[in-house]
Amino acid sequence: SxxxxxxxxxxxxxxxxxxxxxxxxxxxxxxxxxxxxxxxxxxxxxxxxxxxxxxxxxxxxxxxxxxxxxxxxxxxxxxxxxxxxxxxxxxxxxxxxxxxxxxxxxxxxxxxxxxxxxxxxxxxxxxxxxxxxxxxxxxxxxxxxxxxxxxxxNPVRTALRGLVAAVREKIERMCGYSGGSAAGSMVGLVRLPIREPGEVYGGGSDKKGSGTHQSYFQAVEDPISLHELSEHIEQGRYAGDGGLSQFKKDLKRIFRNIRHWHSQCRWHPDNDVDDLALLSNAEDGEASAKPFRTDMQVYTIRAICKHLDIPDEFHSVMVEGNDDYGDIDEDSEFSVGTTILLPHHLDVQAFKDAEELGKFALSQLREAKRTLERADRARKQGPRDCWLQCDNRACRKWRRVTEAYQSRYTGIDAHWTCDADGSPVAGCHVPEDRRADDEVVVRGDAAFASASASTASRATADDSGGGSALADTEDEDDEGSLSPRRMSSSPKPKKRARGPRKKKSLKPSKRRQGSEDEGDGDDEPDRRGERTADRKKKKKKR
Incomplete structure (x- = not known):
C-alpha cells in the first residue's frame, strides 16, 4: 500500500x-x-x-x-x-x-x-x-x-515437500491436471474451489437434488487441498512432536473430502458431457441422460452399482436421483426394462482416482517416515570415519576421510591418490593413518578387519612413501584383490614361498579292492579312508 x-x-x-x-x-x-x-x-x-x-x-x-x-x-x-x-x-x-x-x-x-x-x-x-x-x-x-x-x-519439511511433489506428479500423469488449477473432475484436490455467494448452485432451492447439489463449503465441513497442505509445511506446523501424525490426518482428509463431495453432495445424471463445469444445476443433462435398463438379473440399485463397478457410496444419491419411482431404497426391486438414472461417469471416475491417489500418498508417507528414521539414527550415531586406499602402487596407504568425501570415489573406475583434490594428507610421503581404538567404522561394503588393523599399526613413518605394509599387495585389477576406492574386505596377506611338494602314496581302500566285507563292522573305517583318499586326490589335482 x-x-x-x-x-x-x-x-x-x-x-x-x-x-x-x-x-x-x-x-x-x-x-x-x-x-x-x-x-x-x-x-x-x-x-x-x-x-x-x-x-x-x-x-x-x-x-x-x-x-x-x-x-x-x-x-x-x-x-x-x-x-x-x-x-x-x-x-x-x-x-x-x-x-x-x-x-x-x-x-x-x-x-x-x-x-x-x-x-x-x-x-x-x-x-x-x-x-x-x-x-x-x-x-x-x-x-x-x-x-x-x-x-x-527441520528435516521433516524436506521429506514432506518431496511427498507433495510426488503426489502432484502422479496427478499430472494420471489425470492430466496442470499446476495449481482446480479444473478437472476431482474438486478440491490441488486447490479449493472459489466460494459461491449462494447456498445452492443455480439459485434454485426447490429443484430436484438441491439437497445434495449444494455449495462445496456447505457440504464439506473441513476443506483442505494440497495448496493448504504445502502452506502448512512451509509454516512448520508438522515439525514438532506428533507432526507426522497430524500431516497424515490432513492428507487423508483431502481425499476423504473429494470422495464425499463426488459421491454424496452432488447429482448429475450420466450423459456424454465431459466437463462437469457445464452442468450448473442438478437437473441439467437429464434430457440427454444415459440411463440403465434393468433386466432379469440386475433389478436393484445395489445390483446395478455392482454390475457397473460403481462404488457403494453412490447408493444414496442414486436413490434420490430416481425418487420419481416413489419411496425406494438401494434394495428396491424394479420391473424388467425400468430406466434408472446413473451418477455421472466423471463423478465416479473422480471417486476412484481419489482412492488410488490416497493410497499412493500414504505409501509415500510411509517411505518418508522411514527416511526420517534413518536420518535420525545417523544423526544420533554422529559422523563416521571412512577410509580410502591410494591407487599409487608405491604407496597403497589407507587414509581416514569423511563420508561425504568418500562418496565421490565409490565407482568401479574411480581413481584416488593421496595428492588428489581435497585429500586429507599432503601426499604419499605422509605416514599411514593409525587406528585410535579397537574398531573403525567404515561406510561401505565392509569394515576394517583385524588384519588391516595390525597392518596399519606396522606402518612406518619414513618420508620415502614406500613404507606401507600394504604396498606389496596384488594389483587392484586382479580378481579378489582390494578395491582401490574403498575398504571392501580384509587386506590380502602375502603369499608364502613353498618348496617342492612330496608325492604321497594313497592306499586303496577295501571297497576299491572289491572287498566282500561291506556288511561287517569294519566298513566304516574303510569309508572314512576312501573319503580321505578322494580329498587328497582332488587336492593334488588342484
Missing part, C-alpha cells in the same frame, strides 16, 4: 509523515532483519542481508536499494536475474544497501557513485555491471544457505 511504502521510504531519517490524518509508522529494515550479516559489494558499499518475517508473510523478498537514504528499488529480483520467489523458498530474505549518488553528468558512470533513472524507480547500471553481479551473487548465496540451514533444522 501507499502507507507501507511511505513507512519504508527513508532509511536513515524518520520524518513525520501523515496520511489522511494518521501518522505513518516508520521502519528501519536493517534493524528488523533476523540472522543478518554484512557483505561487501564493492565501491565502498556495505549491505545488510538477512531474513525479514513481515516480508515473508507477504511472499516478498529481494534487494532494497536506497540512494542517499531514499528508497529507489524495492524487492528487486528480476533486474538482477534472480529466480522468482516460490513457495519452497519463501524466506523474506532482503539485501539492504544505501548507494552513494554519482555527480557525473555522463550516462556511463565510472566514479564511485550511482545514478538513479529519471523515474526514480531503478538505477542506471551502465558501467556498474560487476557491482550488479555482486548483488546477485551475495543474495543468492544467502538464500541457499538459509534454505540449507532450514532443512537441517
Amino acid at each position: 501507499f502507507r507501507a511504502y511511505l513507512g519504508l521510504m527513508f532509511k536513515n531519517r524518520t520524518p513525520k509523515i501523515s496520511l489522511f490524518g494518521v501518522d505513518v509508522e516508520q521502519h528501519d529494515l536493517s534493524s528488523e532483519l533476523l540472522e543478518s550479516r554484512k557483505v561487501e559489494l564493492g565501491h565502498g558499499v556495505t549491505a545488510d542481508v538477512g531474513l525479514h518475517p513481515p516480508s515473508a508473510s507477504l511472499s516478498l523478498s529481494g534487494a532494497m536499494l536506497y540512494c542517499e537514504g531514499v528508497l529507489v528499488e524495492s524487492y528487486a529480483r528480476r533486474e538482477f536475474e534472480i529466480a522468482p520467489e516460490d513457495d519452497n523458498r519463501n524466506f523474506g530474505a532482503l539485501l539492504i544497501a544505501d548507494l552513494p549518488k554519482s555527480t557525473s553528468e555522463a550516462r556511463t558512470v565510472h566514479d564511485g557513485g550511482f545514478k538513479p533513472k529519471d523515474d526514480k524507480l531503478s538505477f542506471d547500471w551502465a558501467g556498474k555491471r560487476e557491482f550488479k553481479r555482486r548483488i546477485k551473487a551475495e543474495f543468492v548465496r544467502y538464500e541457499d544457505e538459509a534454505e540449507a540451514e532450514r532443512d537441517r533444522k
Whole structure:
C-alpha cells in the first residue's frame, strides 16, 4: 500500500509523515532483519542481508536499494536475474544497501557513485555491471544457505515437500491436471474451489437434488487441498512432536473430502458431457441422460452399482436421483426394462482416482517416515570415519576421510591418490593413518578387519612413501584383490614361498579292492579312508 511504502521510504531519517490524518509508522529494515550479516559489494558499499518475517508473510523478498537514504528499488529480483520467489523458498530474505549518488553528468558512470533513472524507480547500471553481479551473487548465496540451514533444522519439511511433489506428479500423469488449477473432475484436490455467494448452485432451492447439489463449503465441513497442505509445511506446523501424525490426518482428509463431495453432495445424471463445469444445476443433462435398463438379473440399485463397478457410496444419491419411482431404497426391486438414472461417469471416475491417489500418498508417507528414521539414527550415531586406499602402487596407504568425501570415489573406475583434490594428507610421503581404538567404522561394503588393523599399526613413518605394509599387495585389477576406492574386505596377506611338494602314496581302500566285507563292522573305517583318499586326490589335482 501507499502507507507501507511511505513507512519504508527513508532509511536513515524518520520524518513525520501523515496520511489522511494518521501518522505513518516508520521502519528501519536493517534493524528488523533476523540472522543478518554484512557483505561487501564493492565501491565502498556495505549491505545488510538477512531474513525479514513481515516480508515473508507477504511472499516478498529481494534487494532494497536506497540512494542517499531514499528508497529507489524495492524487492528487486528480476533486474538482477534472480529466480522468482516460490513457495519452497519463501524466506523474506532482503539485501539492504544505501548507494552513494554519482555527480557525473555522463550516462556511463565510472566514479564511485550511482545514478538513479529519471523515474526514480531503478538505477542506471551502465558501467556498474560487476557491482550488479555482486548483488546477485551475495543474495543468492544467502538464500541457499538459509534454505540449507532450514532443512537441517527441520528435516521433516524436506521429506514432506518431496511427498507433495510426488503426489502432484502422479496427478499430472494420471489425470492430466496442470499446476495449481482446480479444473478437472476431482474438486478440491490441488486447490479449493472459489466460494459461491449462494447456498445452492443455480439459485434454485426447490429443484430436484438441491439437497445434495449444494455449495462445496456447505457440504464439506473441513476443506483442505494440497495448496493448504504445502502452506502448512512451509509454516512448520508438522515439525514438532506428533507432526507426522497430524500431516497424515490432513492428507487423508483431502481425499476423504473429494470422495464425499463426488459421491454424496452432488447429482448429475450420466450423459456424454465431459466437463462437469457445464452442468450448473442438478437437473441439467437429464434430457440427454444415459440411463440403465434393468433386466432379469440386475433389478436393484445395489445390483446395478455392482454390475457397473460403481462404488457403494453412490447408493444414496442414486436413490434420490430416481425418487420419481416413489419411496425406494438401494434394495428396491424394479420391473424388467425400468430406466434408472446413473451418477455421472466423471463423478465416479473422480471417486476412484481419489482412492488410488490416497493410497499412493500414504505409501509415500510411509517411505518418508522411514527416511526420517534413518536420518535420525545417523544423526544420533554422529559422523563416521571412512577410509580410502591410494591407487599409487608405491604407496597403497589407507587414509581416514569423511563420508561425504568418500562418496565421490565409490565407482568401479574411480581413481584416488593421496595428492588428489581435497585429500586429507599432503601426499604419499605422509605416514599411514593409525587406528585410535579397537574398531573403525567404515561406510561401505565392509569394515576394517583385524588384519588391516595390525597392518596399519606396522606402518612406518619414513618420508620415502614406500613404507606401507600394504604396498606389496596384488594389483587392484586382479580378481579378489582390494578395491582401490574403498575398504571392501580384509587386506590380502602375502603369499608364502613353498618348496617342492612330496608325492604321497594313497592306499586303496577295501571297497576299491572289491572287498566282500561291506556288511561287517569294519566298513566304516574303510569309508572314512576312501573319503580321505578322494580329498587328497582332488587336492593334488588342484
